[in-house]
Amino acid sequence: MTSDTTILSVDGLCVSYHGVPALQDVSLSIERGSITTIVGSNGAGKTTLMKAIAGLLVPERGRVHLYGEDSGGRTPAEMVQAGVTLVPEGRRLFTQMSVRDNLMTGAYIRRDRSAIAADFETVLGHFPALRDRLNAPASALSGGQQQMLAVGRALMAAPRLVMLDEPTIGLAPAVVDTICEIIQTISRNGVEVLLVEQNAHIALELAARAYVMENGRIVLSGSGEELMDNDLVREAYLGL
Amino acid sequence: MELFVQLLANTLQIGSVYVLFALGLTLIFGVMKIINFAHGAFYTAAALIVTSVVPFATATLGLPLWAGYLLAAIAAIAVVLCLGALVYSLGFQYVLKDLNGSFILSIGLLLVLNGAYLAIYGGAPRSVPQILPGTISIFGATLTAQRLALVIVAAIVTGGLYLLIERTRLGLALRAVAQDQEAAMLQGMPYRRVALYGFMIGAGLAACAGVLMAPINAVTPVSGDEFLIKAFIIIIIGGLGSVAGAIVGGLFIAVVESVGGYFFDPSTATLAMFILVIVFLLVRPQGILGNAE
Numbered sequence: 001m002t003s004d005t006t007i008l009s010v011d012g013l014c015v016s017y018h019g020v021p022a023l024q025d026v027s028l029s030i031e032r033g034s035i036t037t038i039v040g041s042n043g044a045g046k047t048t049l050m051k052a053i054a055g056l057l058v059p060e061r062g063r064v065h066l067y068g069e070d071s072g073g074r075t076p077a078e079m080v081q082a083g084v085t086l087v088p089e090g091r092r093l094f095t096q097m098s099v100r101d102n103l104m105t106g107a108y109i110r111r112d113r114s115a116i117a118a119d120f121e122t123v124l125g126h127f128p129a130l131r132d133r134l135n136a137p138a139s140a141l142s143g144g145q146q147q148m149l150a151v152g153r154a155l156m157a158a159p160r161l162v163m164l165d166e167p168t169i170g171l172a173p174a175v176v177d178t179i180c181e182i183i184q185t186i187s188r189n190g191v192e193v194l195l196v197e198q199n200a201h202i203a204l205e206l207a208a209r210a211y212v213m214e215n216g217r218i219v220l221s222g223s224g225e226e227l228m229d230n231d232l233v234r235e236a237y238l239g240l
Numbered sequence: 241m242e243l244f245v246q247l248l249a250n251t252l253q254i255g256s257v258y259v260l261f262a263l264g265l266t267l268i269f270g271v272m273k274i275i276n277f278a279h280g281a282f283y284t285a286a287a288l289i290v291t292s293v294v295p296f297a298t299a300t301l302g303l304p305l306w307a308g309y310l311l312a313a314i315a316a317i318a319v320v321l322c323l324g325a326l327v328y329s330l331g332f333q334y335v336l337k338d339l340n341g342s343f344i345l346s347i348g349l350l351l352v353l354n355g356a357y358l359a360i361y362g363g364a365p366r367s368v369p370q371i372l373p374g375t376i377s378i379f380g381a382t383l384t385a386q387r388l389a390l391v392i393v394a395a396i397v398t399g400g401l402y403l404l405i406e407r408t409r410l411g412l413a414l415r416a417v418a419q420d421q422e423a424a425m426l427q428g429m430p431y432r433r434v435a436l437y438g439f440m441i442g443a444g445l446a447a448c449a450g451v452l453m454a455p456i457n458a459v460t461p462v463s464g465d466e467f468l469i470k471a472f473i474i475i476i477i478g479g480l481g482s483v484a485g486a487i488v489g490g491l492f493i494a495v496v497e498s499v500g501g502y503f504f505d506p507s508t509a510t511l512a513m514f515i516l517v518i519v520f521l522l523v524r525p526q527g528i529l530g531n532a533e
Binding site: 056076080088092095097104105157 | 409412413416419420423424425426427428429430531
């Protein structure tokens, strides 16, 4: 399953909370140059999977390989160093800090000032709305701007893989479109994207490869198009 | 005018020590989400070390008084930082974000350290000779040179801390961890190391307060403990975990104490402080500059 083009592979991952299994034998892989998505309902284990990949949760069994290297036992900081960043569910901005400082927290692991400054400009290029609000506290931003800031913060780490947990939840349709465009731009710029969404329409449209999770297991996988035509997916997640 | 300046001078004198003490307590709370009940022990350790190093440096080493004090200050801060690192690695690192565990640990530590200080130094108040003799007169109000120096040094330390928190990479991490530890970890911030740094800075601030106060007030093995209750009041009023809140709260309590103490009497001022805390907890529990969660 692992090949030269595999960025990240997850093999037989099991995670439980206080003895209650949250992930059971989950395997998936993220290939170079494509957007990968995981769809599933609330409580299916999507967030748990992302936290386990990010190093926030320690799996009971199973392996995560990043560029073919076992990343078991790595701390979240080490995963960020290795190029994996997570934009968590609910954005989790530092709301009392300025927009500028929030972006700078994303670059915490980096030391190269000129490269950080260049990426700062690139991020503001993606999200021009943030440029006028750099000194405002993050809490003063609209929901859409906050999501942009959360994505921008992740990009400031100069990641190789960005994991986005429910980036469009609670946003107005026009803002959702903006976020989707940004996700595509990120992907085109050579950063791999793992997108977790409840909104299967968006996710399947964007993704080259998609997985469906139910009760902590992967129950289906295929290309975005294949899954869009799948009866189970159409009924359960697309409401068709 | 003269009265106003005198009261202002008193407020700054008392307030600057309160601010240093409360800043450390609030910083430790911010990054570790615990309250260090043994914080006064850091202050006491520093003050006691100053009382023993100054006579040693002047009598045995033959240094001038100011140099002896400087040496004592460096020694006191260094010892307190070592003590801080020791108690962090033996205890506090295991009770991060654990209010019950940290309560038991820090109260126990306080008793152990107070006992140790009593055993080493005895219970009698110890003092240091005046480092900066003389008084200074500003608008008719008199202030000892020593107390003026204390205010200036405390203001410099506070300003330095503020720059550290607002302008440096470590400061960014301290603020981020205080606000959302998990989100900070997702940015690659090593939470445990940041917590250690926060704890050490807090201990260092208490040591600074102890060093500055040693020549002004007599030192006993429990000197630092009287600041703990006041520092609590300060950070509740200023806002738990808020650096600016500790500064504002510290000065505010100093105003209450010096003005109340002058126009009424010290016990009325103390009473007023506790009433203020009750009012704050009822009306604005997040404090002046804290954020409601």
